[in-house]
Amino acid sequence: MTNRQKIFIAMLASLTFAVGAFSFGYAMADGDSSVTIPTSAGGGSSAKGLDAIDEALSEILSTSVDPPPEKALVRGAIKGMVNVVKKAGDDYAAFYSPQSYVSLQELTTGQFSGIGVWLKEKGKVLEIVSVLPSTPALEAGLKRGDVIRTVDGQDVSKLASDDVINRVKGPEGTEVDLGIERDGAMLDFSITRRAIELPNLKAGIVDGDIGYVRLFGFGDGAGDQLRKKVRELVDRGARGVILDLRDNGGGLFDEGVSVASAFIEDGPVVGYRTPGEDDVIYEAEGKAFPDIPVVVLVNEGSASASEIVAGALQDRDRALLVGTTTYGKGSVQQILPLAYGSAIKVTSAAYLTPGGTNINGKGIKPDVVSEGSPASQKQRAIEILTGILLSGSSSGG
DSSP states (O other), rough: OHHHHHHHHHHHHHHHHOOOOEEEEESSSSSSEEESSSSSOOOOOHHHHHHHHHHHHHHHHHHHHSSEEEEHHHHHHHHHHHHHHHHTTTTTOEEHHHHHHHHHHHHHHHEEEEEOOEEEEETEEEEEEOOOSSSSSHHHTTTOEOOOOOOTEEEEEEEEEEHHHHOOOTTOEEEEEEEEETTTTEEEEEOOOEEEEESSEEEEEETEEEEEEEEEEEEEEBBHHHHHHHHHHHHHOOOEEEEEOOTTTOOOOHHHHHHHHHHOOSSEEEEETTTTTTTTTEEESSSOOTTTTTTEETTTTTTHHHHHHHHHHHHTTOEEEESSSOOOOOOOEEEEEEGGOEEEEEEEEEOOOOOOOOOOOOOOOEEEEEEOOHOOOOOOHHHHHHHHHHHTTSSOO
């Protein structure tokens, strides 16, 4: 077996032994947030396919007048396969260069260098979904709904989302110039990048006895941090909790289960469906606050792990959902590390709410629709939770 064949077999073998990942696929905080879940990817490789690829690689290297480096040819072959997968219907299939893969891994730790925004791919543009607190983006005046049109003077309309994101990111202390479209007008921003520590949450007391927790993402430790914060709020007199998942594009699958488990003591939280296999049911971990009334705020930016939590709390009659219908990201992707430091992402399964609902492409409808401003949605949630507290009832059990 040639070295080239070994390289391709190693890449394809990674489909069997790679880290599984759950990715929200459309929303990014200067990168794509994808996460580890316990799963295995079965299947084998085609010897004939490997031979064809190896033969093409050999012919190009031996015949071309000035052949590109073998590494570049390998990456080109991988990108071509991913493009075929995308055209076959997997909208979330993607190729990650070594740089993009590092960026993706950074997000699971909550630390990266950039400006501090969550981005959503909307049509052929990248729109700012949320500006994170205490970041250069917030200080510069960027707002939710802003659309990135240029980066350092270059029109980005024909660039892939990952390319745009990598141009926005950069070393701490360097500057990026952004051309932003806002309400039909073009605005220019010069922003100095710095190290960003992506918070999982912020919390406090509102209206005297209501705990408010804004969950920004599902990075490492989000579930334990939530439990700790809820305990602090209860000790400070909170009699109910508003869990704000608006514009939270997701994160680590395990942390989604853990966050839901903070309010559900036992029983199913989410189902995992792989073609040809029995569904795997993930159950609550315990260590919950099973009796405290909960209201969950959601909107069209709530996706992936946020929908795991929202779906679990709604299906288990554990919370009322307030806001607008969620994004509808109910498919599961695997991030598959490859040779030369790159990786690919392919859709491998779907997840289901405890009631067996596949929300992919449909989203989760809130119990109470509130389409006003973010502030009015929050006020509506406060009013509903206040009513629950006054009535002496809790949401489920």
